Amino acid sequence: MHMADALITPAVGGVMLAVSAGAIGYSAKKVKEELDDKKVPLMGVMGAFVFAGQMINFTIPATGSSGHIGGGILLAALLGPHAAFLVISAVLLIQALFFADGGLLALGCNIFNMGFFACYIAYPFIYKAMIHKNFTAKRISAASISAVVVGLQLGAFAVVLETLISGITELPFGSFVLLMQPIHLAIGLGEGIATAAVLSFVLKSNPVLLDGYNEEVPNPKMQSKRVIVILLAAAIVIGGFVSLFASGNPDGLEWSMEGVAGTAELESDSAAHNTAAGIQQLFAFLPDYGFKGGSEESAAAGTSVSGIVGGSITLGLAALTGYLITRSKKKKVKCQS
């Protein structure tokens, strides 16, 4: 699911590059804080390992299909999320430069879709939460399969959104989502199983290599915070998908629109108009809970996007509140001591 340059507009590519550059800056800072110089060559080797590992296919019994390891979760489980994010980003840049696997302007999109979701969403909130400092083969397997699946689902959904906002393809939101998510569910299961197999092997042969293996079990306060975050993540997913399906059968609607009007989108030719429309779509793409295009199709897409954005804003606010609360609590503890 590497995005190509040809499928995005400069605005989308630029915004995502800026976002990913910010994330790289953040993770670089974090890695520098915790890093001993011994980890530097290790990170390089791990990047190359994931690269090579992804080319080794295994056969899935009875299906005739094959799969390979997923990169993000495996790296995060071994190196920690920050170092893993840097490694994944470097691997993606190498793939873009040497293999034309994903474009250079689309690099920001790809780093976000495949690195950010895996390292900063799926790893801490699914993998770590499920393992909960209790490393057993079963837990590792369940955690890595779920984390890889969730990470890929989020990534695939981001691909849909980035393509949609770019407006290069005619694919209606509903069909694109229905195409991408199930495919990536299958891919995710394959990658998850392979990742679980490798991590279980590491647990058996050299468990110290696993990130967080030697940390002590956390206090229950952390646990409740994690539950809240997971609930909020579920809220986003539900907000996005349910609001889409609540608007009737979008697929049928779009196809019938095509039948009636020939096209469901308004054509506009002048370059200036397009640029303006692009900017508008980027910064204010949710007027009245729907796209400004006004057609039924974009309304369905808009409702769903509104669901996601609304969910994210809620999550952001919640995270901020949670952060402020913990900070004030920490201050209190400090004052008492």
Place this chain on the structure above:
Amino acid sequence: MSKLTDSLNKIQSLEELSDGSTVLHRIHPMAKMITTIFFLVVVISFERHQISGLIPFFIYPILMMAIGEIPYKSVLSRLLIALPFSFFAGLSNPILDRETAFILIGIPVSYGLLSFLSILLKTVLTVMAVLIMVATTPMDQLARQLVRIRVPKIFVMQLMLTVRYLSILISEASGMMNAYHLRSIRQNGIALDHMGTFLGQLLLRSYGRAERVYLAMKCRGFDGDYHFAGSRNAGTSDLIFCFGLCICFFILRWCNFSLIVGRLFGQ
């Protein structure tokens, strides 16, 4: 296994190419980076039904590949990776958007077909542009420029080390694959049961190697920092190359060269 050796060959052939000594190789890496990025932005900024305006942009990759002595085979092998995703993402356009844009020699051409072709053209152009940059600039020079534009040094170091380790690990992995296949006849890939052990083994070997490499680096005075060899400053010819091409791209973006040429011949 072929996939592994294939990619190994690809990296090595690109590294060999970038070691060349043509005029294009001698241009300052920063000039090539800016030109490439500008080219990519201009190409993908075309609106989605535009085809004629895109075609003149092929002048750049074709000329550069000739000057830089880059074989066309390398473009094709990269297109095989880049095209399928664009192809399938764009395939719905001619199906969904059937409104006729114009009639060409009696055959109606739809907007959907135009936007589909436009996606394919953009894919070919962007792939060629990146190839030209990579095939004429050694990786360490590119990395040095990344440091100059304030990309975190640890990321650049990571990039360099991954590239350096890639060939080592790929050959290690393909050795293991060979051994495995010799013992499992008529089997594609690796059985799921063996996946954990196989990749886990590769991982442990990599770890061991990383440790030895680290010790060796330490012996040579590694202090956690990657030092880049000094490079020359950009000269007049680099500036002319960069600005000249960027201005050309800019002009081509706003005047449809294909239409002008077409009208000349039409009259």
